[in-house]
Amino acid sequence: MSTETRTSIVWDYAPAPESTDHVRLAARYGLFIDGDFREPAAPRYEASVNPATEEPLAEVAWAGAEDVARAVDAARAAQPKWAALPELERAKYLFRIARLIQERARELAVVETLDGGKPVRESRDVDIPLAAAHFFHYAGWADKLRYGVNAREVAPLGVVGQIVPWNFPLLMAAWKLAPALACGNTAILKPAETTPLTALLLAEICREAELPPGVVSILPGDGETGAALVRAPGIDKIAFTGSTAVGRDIQAALAGRPVKLTLELGGKSANIVFEDAALDQAVEGIVNGIFFNQGHVCCAGSRLLVQESVLDEAVARLWRRMGRLRVGDPLDKNTDVGAINSAEQLQRIEALVAAGESEGAQRRTIACEVPERGYWFAPTLFTDVSPAHRIAVEEIFGPVVSVLSFRTQAEAIEKANNSRYGLAAGIWTDKGAKAFEVAAALRAGVVWQNTYNHFDPTAAFGGYKESGFGREGGPAGLRPYLQVVR
Amino acid sequence: MIRRLAHVDRVGIEERAAELGTRSIKTTAKQQGIRLAVSMLDLTTLEGADTPGKVRHLCAKAVCPAPAMPEIPSVAAICVYPAQVAVAHEALAGTGVRTASVATGFPAGQVSLEAKLRDTADAVAAGADEIDMVISREAFLAGDDARVQHEIARIKDACGDAHLKVILETAELGSYEHVRHASMLAMEAGADFIKTSTGKASSGATPGVCLVMLEAIRDYADRSGRVVGFKAAGGVSTSKAALHRLVLVKETLGDDWLTPERFRIGASSVLNDLLLQYAKTETGRYGRSEDFSKE
Numbered sequence: 001m002s003t004e005t006r007t008s009i010v011w012d013y014a015p016a017p018e019s020t021d022h023v024r025l026a027a028r029y030g031l032f033i034d035g036d037f038r039e040p041a042a043p044r045y046e047a048s049v050n051p052a053t054e055e056p057l058a059e060v061a062w063a064g065a066e067d068v069a070r071a072v073d074a075a076r077a078a079q080p081k082w083a084a085l086p087e088l089e090r091a092k093y094l095f096r097i098a099r100l101i102q103e104r105a106r107e108l109a110v111v112e113t114l115d116g117g118k119p120v121r122e123s124r125d126v127d128i129p130l131a132a133a134h135f136f137h138y139a140g141w142a143d144k145l146r147y148g149v150n151a152r153e154v155a156p157l158g159v160v161g162q163i164v165p166w167n168f169p170l171l172m173a174a175w176k177l178a179p180a181l182a183c184g185n186t187a188i189l190k191p192a193e194t195t196p197l198t199a200l201l202l203a204e205i206c207r208e209a210e211l212p213p214g215v216v217s218i219l220p221g222d223g224e225t226g227a228a229l230v231r232a233p234g235i236d237k238i239a240f241t242g243s244t245a246v247g248r249d250i251q252a253a254l255a256g257r258p259v260k261l262t263l264e265l266g267g268k269s270a271n272i273v274f275e276d277a278a279l280d281q282a283v284e285g286i287v288n289g290i291f292f293n294q295g296h297v298c299c300a301g302s303r304l305l306v307q308e309s310v311l312d313e314a315v316a317r318l319w320r321r322m323g324r325l326r327v328g329d330p331l332d333k334n335t336d337v338g339a340i341n342s343a344e345q346l347q348r349i350e351a352l353v354a355a356g357e358s359e360g361a362q363r364r365t366i367a368c369e370v371p372e373r374g375y376w377f378a379p380t381l382f383t384d385v386s387p388a389h390r391i392a393v394e395e396i397f398g399p400v401v402s403v404l405s406f407r408t409q410a411e412a413i414e415k416a417n418n419s420r421y422g423l424a425a426g427i428w429t430d431k432g433a434k435a436f437e438v439a440a441a442l443r444a445g446v447v448w449q450n451t452y453n454h455f456d457p458t459a460a461f462g463g464y465k466e467s468g469f470g471r472e473g474g475p476a477g478l479r480p481y482l483q484v485v486r
Numbered sequence: 487m488i489r490r491l492a493h494v495d496r497v498g499i500e501e502r503a504a505e506l507g508t509r510s511i512k513t514t515a516k517q518q519g520i521r522l523a524v525s526m527l528d529l530t531t532l533e534g535a536d537t538p539g540k541v542r543h544l545c546a547k548a549v550c551p552a553p554a555m556p557e558i559p560s561v562a563a564i565c566v567y568p569a570q571v572a573v574a575h576e577a578l579a580g581t582g583v584r585t586a587s588v589a590t591g592f593p594a595g596q597v598s599l600e601a602k603l604r605d606t607a608d609a610v611a612a613g614a615d616e617i618d619m620v621i622s623r624e625a626f627l628a629g630d631d632a633r634v635q636h637e638i639a640r641i642k643d644a645c646g647d648a649h650l651k652v653i654l655e656t657a658e659l660g661s662y663e664h665v666r667h668a669s670m671l672a673m674e675a676g677a678d679f680i681k682t683s684t685g686k687a688s689s690g691a692t693p694g695v696c697l698v699m700l701e702a703i704r705d706y707a708d709r710s711g712r713v714v715g716f717k718a719a720g721g722v723s724t725s726k727a728a729l730h731r732l733v734l735v736k737e738t739l740g741d742d743w744l745t746p747e748r749f750r751i752g753a754s755s756v757l758n759d760l761l762l763q764y765a766k767t768e769t770g771r772y773g774r775s776e777d778f779s780k781e
Contacts, residue, residue, distance in 0.1 A: 009522045009559075011736065011744055016510035121508065280701050281498025324737050333510035430493040450495050 016333040018120045023110050025197065028059045031067055031220070032203035034074035035213025041066035048197055051117035052330050052339035052374040060196045063219035065228040068188070071217035072234040075159040075186040078214025083156050083184035087143035094139035094182060096209040097202075101132040101174075104205065108198055112170055113330045115197040117339030117375070118293050120331050130455055131174035134473075137457035138178035141478060145183060148475035153485040156184030157260060158236035160481065161229040164199075165242045166192035166341050167296040167397075173199050175461075175472050176239055177216060183481040185237075188217045190229055192242075194342045196220035227253070235259055239480065241298070244395075244421075244466050262470025262480045264298065264462055266395040267423030269444065270416035271301030271452060274409075275309045277428035281450065283317045286401065289426060289452035291325060291337055291379050295399040296345070298467075299424035301452050302396060305412055308405040315383060315403060319364060322379050327368040337399060340375040349377050349398035356382050356391035361402070387415060395421070409434065413441045422464030426452040445471070489629055492670075494662040494698055503693035506737055507730045513767070516729070520764045522744060523728040524551060527561035528586055528717065528752040531570075531781075532593075532685065538573040541566055543781040545577035552761050552778065555768070561757070562746040563616060567592070568609040575613030586616035586651070590641060593655070593684035595620040599637055606644040616649040617641070618717075618752075620684060621668065623658045631671055638675035651679035651717055651750075656695045657687035665695055669702035673714045681752065683720030690720015696731055700738040716743070719752025725763040728756055 028045060030037035040061045047056035063071070082090070101108065105128045112123040145154050160180050164172035173189055180187045191199035203218045219225060223246070230238055230253050237260040240250055244265040254261055271289050273282045289301025306314045330338030340346045357363050361382045370376035377398055385392050385402040392402050406412040416425055425444040427435050439447040445462045448454060455461070460476035462468060470480045511519050529548045531540065541564070548561045563584040564574045574585045587609035591597035597605075606617055619641050625633040642650050652672040656665045672680050680699055683690035696718050703714050716739075718731045728751055735743050743749050758778045765773050 009518055009525065009744075011518050011522050011732065011741070012515065013509060013511060014513045014515035016512050016515075125508070276493065278493035278495040278498060281495040281502070284498055284502050333508075430495075450498060 013334045015329070017329065017331045018110055018113070018333055020110055020114070020331070023107055023114075025058045025111065028061075029196070029200045029220070030061045031063050031071070032200065032206075032216070032218040033067065033071045034217070035207065035211075037203070040064060041070070046193070048115055048194070050114050051194075051341055052371065054373050057114055058197060060200065060220045062221040063190075063225045063228070065232075067219060068225065068228040068232050071188045071219055072159060072232050074214035075188055075217060076234055078212055079156070079158055079186040082186055082212060082215050087145070090182065090184065091139045091142035093209055093211050094135050094142060094178060097205055097211070098132045098135035098139060100205045100208055101128065101135065104201070105129070105132070108170060108201060110331070111201060112198050113338070116166060116169060116195045117330050117341050119335040119338040121333055121335065122293060127168055127171045130457070131171045134171075134174040134178045134457045138182040138477075141179075141475070142182040145478060145482060148478040149482055149484060151484040151486070154183075154482045155485050157481060157483060158185060159188070159234060160185045160237040160239060161188050161190070161232065161235045163190045163226045163229065163238070163240045163242065164192060166195040167293060167298070169195040170198035170202060172241055173202055176241075179472070179477045180239075180481045181215065183478060185481055186215045188219060188229060190219050190221060190226050193220070193222040230254065237261070237481070239470070240264070247468060260480070263468035264470070264472065265466060265468040267298050267300070267421045267463065267467050268303050268393065268395050268419050269299050269301050269421070269424040269426070270303045270305050270419070271426035272412050272416055272428065272438065273304070273306045273310070273314055274412070274427075274429040274434065275307040276430045278430060278450070279310065279314060279317060282428040283314065283321050285426060285428060285450070285452040286318055287321055287325070290401040291399050292453050294337055294340055294377070296341055296397055297453060299446060299453065300397070301424070301426050302401060303392060303419070304401050304403045305406050305415055306403060307412070308407050311403075311405045315381070319381060322366050322381060325366065325368075325379055327366075327370060327376070327378055329371065337379055340377050340398065343375055345397065346375040346377060349396055349400065352391055352394060352396045353380060353400055356385070356389060356402070359389045359391070361385045361389055361391060387418065393419070409438065413438060417443050420466045423467035424448070487631075489631060489667070491663040491667050494666050496662055496694070499662055499697055500694045503697040503734065506733045507693060509733045511729050511733070517764065517767050519729045519732055520725060520760050521557065521559060523725070523732060523751060524561060524757065524760055525559040526746045526750050527757060528563045528565040528719070528750050529561045529757060530565040530685070530719075530752050530754050532565070532567060532588060536567060536570055538570070540781065541570045541573045542577050545574055545583070547757070547779060547781055548583050549578070549581045551757060555761070555764065558761065558764065562750055565618060565752060568605060568612065568614075571609050571612035571614045584615040585613055586618055587614040588618045588684075590619040592618070592620055593686040595622055596624065599640065602637065603640060603644050606641050610644070610646055610648050614648055616651060617645050618651045618653055618681060620653045620655060621672065623655055626659065626664075626668060634668070635671050635675040638672055638677060642676040649678040650676065651681045652677040653681045653684055653719075655684055655687055656682050657689045662694065662698045665698045666702050669699050670706065673703070673706045673712075677714060679715035679717050679750065681717035681719055685720040685752065687720065691718035691722055691731065693730060693734060696734050697738060700734060704739055713748065715748040715750065717750040717752055722751050722753050723755050723759070725756070725759050728760060
């Protein structure tokens with residue numbers, strides 16, 4: 001065989017779609033109240049749509065105020081018995097839920113991808129395993145609660161209302177439910193309007209785990225459902241993850257009421273690359289920081305701060321690396337960047353990107369073919385960004401990174417902290433002492449060193465400033481669901 | 487001169503390399519990938535017991551790996567000890583398969599430069615098209631970069647028209663930063679290829695090592711404009727591992743590097759696994775190792 005024919009082999013990855021044959025979605029889902037799926041009081045069903053195809057997946061009941069009241073009654077009724085269970089028995093339910101999530105991992109990953117548009121590689125390797133890990137982690141805490149908060153005696157709060165966003169639907173549900181249940185609370189969870197399906201599968205799992213009726217209720221709906229939940233009498237605590245605007249409304253609505261609150265809100269997190277960083281790994285971290293889950297991540301590293309001495313080099317490498325991102329069918333196992341979650345979110349991203357261009361920043365978007373239907377936004381890089389530009393200040397919540405430069409360590413800290421948000425930050429340097437020094441000076445709830453967007457159930461997560469208050473994960477995540485009796 | 491190392495983060499490198507191992511290579515991509523991998527093989531035998539008979543058998547297999555599957559290409563080269571070069575050269579004449587020889591006191595390289603030059607010259611004289619040399623790890627670990635480069639440059643001269651692959655023996659270098667540094671030294675000294683391992687050390691072409699070397703090749707090409715090839719050798723014994731290395735090359739250096747002129751896999755047992763996996767894509771059944779001749 002001659003050399004010519006040898007070199008003529010062109011190699012690209014064939015489509016590798018994850019099979020959906022094993023997924024059995026119901027045509028219609030009711031509200032999960034008091035241990036079973038039930039019709040809403042006022043019949044309202046909305047289709048949940050696949051953002052990659054714009055095709056409806058299933059009809060889902062939306063809860064109104066009456067349904068919320070019903071769920072609160074069920075939760076109130078169930079709470080004393082649930083709290084009185086021997087702690088190890090409560091733990092067993094959580095272990096069971098964790099194992100059922102693992103058993104149904106493939107199905108959950110596919111549904112998460114269908115409903116939300118994220119690449120199946122991420123739902124398979126990140127969302128679902130982490131959701132199971134959270135239940136495992138808090139199952140382990142259930143009989144050690146007092147040691148987690150350093151008290152002699154602790155008690156649950158009662159009934160908690162939990163509102164989660166659309167970017168990590170099942171994972172956020174797990175973050176909320178696992179500690180609440182471990183502490184002896186009963187919970188009412190409202191999934192996001194565009195991504196209710198995995199929460200409804202989680203309802204099935206709760207039933208399969210024989211969780212006592214009323215311990216968990218799941219009420220899909222939009223902002224009105226959430227508002228009803230926040231205002232429902234008989235709620236002892238609200239835990240919300242979502243936008244800062246809605247978080248503010250919730251806090252106002254709860255003012256003067258004996259309802260505890262934790263908020264995990266938006267961010268404009270700084271990812272700081274020093275000149276002594278391992279640059280190729282920093283570039284990977286930048287990519288993971290902003291293009292993971294299409295940038296629909298509250299702690300996304302959307303403000304890239306690069307030391308001026310390596311700015312050109314870093315941007316050149318980042319741009320080349322971005323060119324290798326595979327954008328497209330979220331169900332393809334080789335896809336890196338999937339669909340934008342909704343038409344509404346796509347508009348928001350487009351509007352802010354347009355503002356970036358009109359304010360004078362240089363925009364670069366990778367060339368890639370995307371499907372005709374569905375909501376897509378190709379990975380985008382802005383250079384020549386000034387700290388005052390909207391794209392440097394406002395949360396875009398999309399695959400768009402704004403690059404700014406700094407000259408010294410002090411300036412990096414100052415610029416990173418110069419934000420109304422304070423959720424996360426990344427530090428890239430080969431110098432350990434510098435990393436710790438900078439981390440201590442950053443007003444951010446999570447600081448990653450030489451990595452980004454790494455999550456672990458043992459680590460506390462939460463914000464400073466307008467990124468919210470309260471912590472989730474690890475022993476710190478128990479506090480918001482407990483009261484110290486003595 | 488004090489050695490200055492570029493920073494390489496171990497955790498980051500290994501995560502990225504592992505992530506590229508999760509690419510799903512199925513159906514036509516798998517078939518093409520296997521054919522490509524075969525065409526990039528340096529089919530290797532490096533044993534004290536190698537005889538002309540065994541080398542001839544291996545050469546026949548190199549030219550036509552699977553007579554029943556004519557779409558499987560020849561491998562890129564046969565890799566043998568200098569004493570077997572003449573046999574291989576004769577057996578491969580006119581086939582397009584190249585003869586590669588290890589040299590320079592392979593695998594330890596603990597002989598004098600004169601002996602290394604002589605070893606190289608002998609192999610070239612016997613008909614070697616490619617020389618796989620080992621760097622002086624003793625010099626590298628002692629911090630004597632100048633001697634490492636001087637030796638490579640001298641061997642390169644001794645190669646004449648033969649291509650020079652420089653083996654770093656990464657398992658003995660101690661860190662990814664050293665792997666990157668040694669890669670740069672070798673390229674600057676004139677290497678046509680840089681190669682991970684001899685196959686005789688505790689580990690070989692791990693995904694992390696491959697990625698570090700590929701990034702060094704990319705950066706060197708950016709800086710100098712000169713293209714240097716990469717050879718992954720040691721521990722690549724399954725089709726999955728071979729395809730993983732192809733993915734690493736494709737997503738680090740791009741499609742331009744997916745040719746035998748720029749990328750090789752040094753191995754012996756992987757060929758039959760590639761053939762087994764290829765046959766499986768055709769027949770839908772898993773075969774047995776006895777379905778293919780060992781050499």
